[in-house]
Amino acid sequence: MISTNRIERFVVGALLALLAFPVTGHAWQEGDEKKDESADKKKEEPDKWFVVKNAEIHTGTGSVLRDAMLVAKNGKIDEIGHDLDVPPDAKVLDAQGLRVYPGLVAISSAGLVGQATSDFGDTVNPFNSNMILGLATGITTTGIGNAAVKLKRFSIKDLVVRDRIFSVFSWSARNPSGKRSLREKFQSASAYLRDYRAWEEKVKKDKELKEPQKKNVDTTVLAVLKGESTAKFNANERDDLLGIAHLAQEFGFRPVIEGCVEGWTVADELGRAGAMAIVTPRDRRPKDEALVRDGGSSIENAAILHRSGVAVAVVPGTESVDLGGLVGRDIMHLPIEAGFAIRGGLPEDAGLASITTTSARILGVQHRVGSLEVGKDCDLIVVDKDLLHYEAFVQWTVIDGKVVYDKQKELYFAHIRPRADAPAEPKKLDKGETEPKPDADKPKEGEEPKDGEKKGDEKKNGEGDGEKKGG
Numbered sequence: 137m138i139s140t141n142r143i144e145r146f147v148v149g150a151l152l153a154l155l156a157f158p159v160t161g162h163a164w165q166e167g168d169e170k171k172d173e174s175a176d177k178k179k180e181e182p183d184k185w186f187v188v189k190n191a192e193i194h195t196g197t198g199s200v201l202r203d204a205m206l207v208a209k210n211g212k213i214d215e216i217g218h219d220l221d222v223p224p225d226a227k228v229l230d231a232q233g234l235r236v237y238p239g240l241v242a243i244s245s246a247g248l249v250g251q252a253t254s255d256f257g258d259t260v261n262p263f264n265s266n267m268i269l270g271l272a273t274g275i276t277t278t279g280i281g282n283a284a285v286k287l288k289r290f291s292i293k294d295l296v297v298r299d300r301i302f303s304v305f306s307w308s309a310r311n312p313s314g315k316r317s318l319r320e321k322f323q324s325a326s327a328y329l330r331d332y333r334a335w336e337e338k339v340k341k342d343k344e345l346k347e348p349q350k351k352n353v354d355t356t357v358l359a360v361l362k363g364e365s366t367a368k369f370n371a372n373e374r375d376d377l378l379g380i381a382h383l384a385q386e387f388g389f390r391p392v393i394e395g396c397v398e399g400w401t402v403a404d405e406l407g408r409a410g411a412m413a414i415v416t417p418r419d420r421r422p423k424d425e426a427l428v429r430d431g432g433s434s435i436e437n438a439a440i441l442h443r444s445g446v447a448v449a450v451v452p453g454t455e456s457v458d459l460g461g462l463v464g465r466d467i468m469h470l471p472i473e474a475g476f477a478i479r480g481g482l483p484e485d486a487g488l489a490s491i492t493t494t495s496a497r498i499l500g501v502q503h504r505v506g507s508l509e510v511g512k513d514c515d516l517i518v519v520d521k522d523l524l525h526y527e528a529f530v531q532w533t534v535i536d537g538k539v540v541y542d543k544q545k546e547l548y549f550a551h552i553r554p555r556a557d558a559p560a561e562p563k564k565l566d567k568g569e570t571e572p573k574p575d576a577d578k579p580k581e582g583e584e585p586k587d588g589e590k591k592g593d594e595k596k597n598g599e600g601d602g603e604k605k606g607g
Contacts (some may be wrong), residue, residue: 139459184210185226186514186537188236194523196238196492196507198485206236208514211536216508229539231518232529237488238507239276241284241356241495243414243449245467246456248278249285252467254299256283261463262290266457271533271541272548273468274517276497284499286515289540297501302368302392303356307380313478321354322387325361356487360389372397372421374431377406384409392498397421400440401430407444412498414449415441417476418465435560436489439481448482449498450474450490475524520553 185240186208193201207222222228243249247271250261261267267287270278277286283299306314331348339345350358359365369380372395384391385408396413398421399406406413423432430532434440438448452473458466470491478487479544484492496506504513514537521528525604529549533541544550 139435140378148233161208161354174356182225182596183223184537185223186224186534187220187228187520188231188516188534189222189228191231191236191518193236193508194238194488195509196488197509206508206514206516208537211514211538213508213510213512213514216510221415225308227539229518229532231532235521236508237274237517237519238492239505239517239524239533239535240274240470240491241493241499241501241506242270242275242455242470242491242494243451243498244455245270245275245280248275248467249280249286249295250455251383252487254281254283256280256285256296257292260285260292260295261290262292268541269457269468269548271528272543272546273470274516274519274523274530274533275467275470276517276533276535279495284501286535287348287497287540288535297504299498301379301500303360303365304370307376307383309314309368309375311374313359318357319383321357322361322383325353325357329358329589332366345514361387363389364391366392366498368392368394370394372487374429376402379411379412381405384411392521395419396441397433397437398431399446400434400437403440403444403446405534405602406441406446410445412447412449412494413441414451414498415477416451416453417473417480418453423482435476435480437478438486439483442482447494447497448477449495450477450484450487450489471524471528472526475526478524484524520555529553 188206191204191206193204193206195201195216201216201218204216204218205220205222206222207226224231247266249256249267251259263489266292267289270287271289275287275524277284277297277300279285282301284297286295286297288295305318307318308314313367328350335345335348338398339347356365360367367384369391370379371393373379376386377393377396377399378390378394381402382405390412392412392414393406394414396406396415397419399413399415407490417435417438419433419437421433423430437449443446450470450473452467452469453465455467457468464472474487474491476483477490482490483513493502493506496502496504505515508516514534517523517530518532518534519528519530529543529552530541531543532539545553
């Protein structure tokens with residue numbers, strides 16, 4: 137028979153074992169978590185550093201730093217200045233004698249990322265040859281449809297900077313009913329927005345108060361009035377531009393006007409409306425001679441709009457790559473088009489901004505691209521001359537701290553003014569021909585010939601050191 141004490145000791149031991157098991161299990165779990173954390177730390181990729189040194193850096197904000205450095209960490213600009221520390225594992229680009237600019241922002245283009253649709257992850261072609269030509273132009277970000285996309289060569293990761301940028305509207309004297317309908321939509325949305333804001337204040341005191349109904353309210357127009365989207369119009373004629381300016385002033389939104397050919401005739405009104413214009417300086421539109429007022433296109437359009445406070449972005453006449461059409465009018469000549477705006481009187485800094493900072497602001501991506509500032513994406517180009525000079529060539533294009541274009545490694549422009557640091561092209565030999573060996577045994581100038589060798593300056597037919605006899 138088992139004694140009572142032994143039974144009690146057995147029960148107590150079993151209870152203690154049960155109590156200890158969760159503690160042991162918890163300790164095991166805690167140790168496992170620590171192992172997982174250490175494994176995660178090991179899996180973390182090291183920081184990726186990119187450095188441009190010995191460069192004349194044009195930041196796009198008005199500053200120019202000579203013999204300066206730019207340091208980027210994990211695709212973002214970390215420092216800009218002089219005598220900065222270079223991390224030991226950084227990729228260094230020596231831009232001695234060259235200029236660095238922000239990557240260009242094309243407000244709109246076609247074909248640079250292939251036949252892409254809104255589903256960019258599945259439709260962008262990162263191996264598209266037109267993308268190489270866009271990068272050779274210096275374009276790093278472009279508007280496509282209703283999105284802003286980066287020209288990320290060989291990659292489709294994180295290429296969309298922003299989507300659903302614009303709400304597109306029509307305002308034309310040729311469609312009076314359309315103008316009336318759009319105005320009514322703005323009136324309804326504006327009235328609802330006033331009621332909603334009043335409700336927000338009253339509901340703090342009366343929790344039972346019902347929210348205003350969105351009956352007959354156009355959600356697209358409402359998004360514009362709430363600042364969630366940008367209203368975009370395509371208009372060129374003076375009367376249409378005036379109507380858009382008055383509509384914007386009345387309902388308090390900033391319109392983007394593409395075309396804006398006769399904008400110079402109503403620039404003050406557009407400036408008061410806070411309008412932003414997308415123009416082509418070389419547009420040609422004749423004036424209607426039946427009208428006494430100013431009209432038609434002007435090479436001074438961009439300059440006059442800028443003086444009136446209108447933000448101006450420049451686009452070329454053709455938004456795609458055109459290798460067989462009119463030379464100098466396609467997307468590859470975006471800087472040249474900006475140069476024509478400067479020729480018409482636009483200040484040089486505004487000309488540069490028209491293809492960088494202003495374009496980025498219109499697309500709503502100015503917090504990431506358009507200028508070289510700490511915290512922004514490391515999107516830059518290295519150019520051998522002034523960017524707006526017609527002879528300038530982009531030597532390197534960098535996106536997110538990674539070189540995606542090198543002029544000397546591409547077929548298109550490598551043969552034109554090759555860089556001094558570029559390796560010389562190998563000599564082409566005919567079939568059966570071999571590379572001649574250097575004359576290693578030939579005596580150098582001033583050295584005596586070896587035994588059995590003749591002097592190199594000996595002459596034939598007995599002509600030697602002295603003159604002929606009888607001479």
